[in-house]
Amino acid sequence: MQAKFRLNGQVHRTPLVHSRTFSSMTGTELYLKMENMQKTGAFKVRGAMNKIATLSAAERAAGVVTASAGNHAQGVALAAAQAGIPSTVVMPTGAPEAKLLATEGYGSKVILHGTNYDDAFEQANRIAVTDGATLVHAFDDPFVIAGQGTIGIEILDDLPNVDAILVPVGGGGLISGIAMAVKTVRPDIRVIGVQPATASSGFDSWHNKAMSRVEKPSSAADGLLVKKPGELPLKLMLEYVDDFVLVSEQEIASAMVMLLERAKVLAEGAGAVCLAAMMNLPLGLEGRNVVLLLSGGNVDLLRWAHSLAPRTVHHA
Incomplete structure (x- = not known):
């Protein structure tokens, strides 16, 4: 594999x-x-790193965006930081503070939106369209x-x-x-x-x-x-x-x-x-x-x- x-x-x-x-x-x-x-x-860093490793130079330059209640957020934030590319993470307002702070600590811009993952995902999708960033889906990829x-x-x-x-x-x-x-x-x-x-x-x-x-x-x-x-x-x-x-x-x-x-x-x-x-x-x-x-x-x-x-x- x-x-x-x-x-x-x-x-x-x-x-x-x-x-x-x-x-x-x-x-x-x-x-x-x-x-x-x-x-x-958490396991989420595996999928995030594998996805980001496949991005083209143009996609890397535009950065990535994702939605997550916390663990996928941290995985994307770390993977993006190690790849030297910008990342934005949309989290629901009730996301655990420890996960939010850890995501920011890895260098991601964190946006709080909605009350659950699906609300956050809709906002992340809008950001991807507006900013041209690559959407790193938490599971459907x-x-x-x-x-x-x-x-x-x-x-x-x-x-x-x-x-x-x-x-x-x-x-x-x-x-x-x-x-x-x-x-x-x-x-x-x-x-x-x-x-x-x-x-x-x-x-x-x-x-x-x-x-x-x-x-x-x-x-x-x-x-x-x-x-x-x-x-x-x-x-x-x-x-x-x-x-x-x-x-x-x-x-x-x-x-x-x-x-x-x-x-x-x-x-x-x-x-x-x-x-x-x-x-x-x-x-x-x-x-x-x-x-x-x-x-x-x-x-x-x-x-x-x-x-x-x-x-x-x-x-x-």
């Missing part, structure tokens, strides 16, 4: 870590793919999808006998890239998508075999909040994804806490949904080699601590 060679030395080859604790709790041999340890704290697919190649290299991979799903670019990469080599590997029950457009679209929308997606997994999946990702998901499940907000919160307490791993909501699925749903993976993708670790700690405060018990 060309993306693998483009990204060689540009991104971290993240660890694949066996968890004895979670293996025992789930009856599987369970591994964590630690994309929370990736540059910018073949080069972005191929960049995310390098995660699948690394999993196969590190665990050739993997039986199943669970992947968080927002717009679908991540699971599309991974599923296509691994199933080209091992069609028998089960690839399972996981989404929040309150932001289920990918789940609905996959099960309905047609594009479905959720008008007001909401979840602590802010990186997965899209109204609908991408056109290309949906096509690839229908071809390559074996199953699709939903998890509740309480299950996501519990998985975040469990990862921190039992594995000493800080994962954002989007990064914790796969463990939430493994701990709460009958997936039929007992005795198998299972990889959970921890997609990112960019947690807004103040917001998270506040959300946990009502459940804290103080003893005299």
Whole structure:
């Protein structure tokens, strides 16, 4: 895959870590793919760098623009900075402050617009038309999808006998890239998508075999909040994804806490949904080699601590 060679030395080859604790709790041999340890704290930098590496000299001179709730924003900002090209990022007004500040820190111009990813994307599209900048889509782009697919190649290299991979799903670019990469080599590997029950457009679209929308997606997994999946990702998901499940907000919160307490791993909501699925749903993976993708670790700690405060018990 060309993306693998483009990204060689540009991104971290993240660890694949066996968890004895979670293996025992789930009856599987369970591994964590630690994309929370990736540059910018999330997998998104892979797709952004692969896309920007393909731009012409004229496109580089005009710069890039994107829309993101945070992780893709940081990925594009870093990739653009390393390539020496200007970048503009449109983020929804509710984007976590930590992600906003990190994006600015990489050198991008940040514009706040709308209340969700789709609102931000419409504004980014207008800027691309007006300024002539290249739009780097967060998930509906073949080069972005191929960049995310390098995660699948690394999993196969590190665990050739993997039986199943669970992947968080927002717009679908991540699971599309991974599923296509691994199933080209091992069609028998089960690839399972996981989404929040309150932001289920990918789940609905996959099960309905047609594009479905959720008008007001909401979840602590802010990186997965899209109204609908991408056109290309949906096509690839229908071809390559074996199953699709939903998890509740309480299950996501519990998985975040469990990862921190039992594995000493800080994962954002989007990064914790796969463990939430493994701990709460009958997936039929007992005795198998299972990889959970921890997609990112960019947690807004103040917001998270506040959300946990009502459940804290103080003893005299």
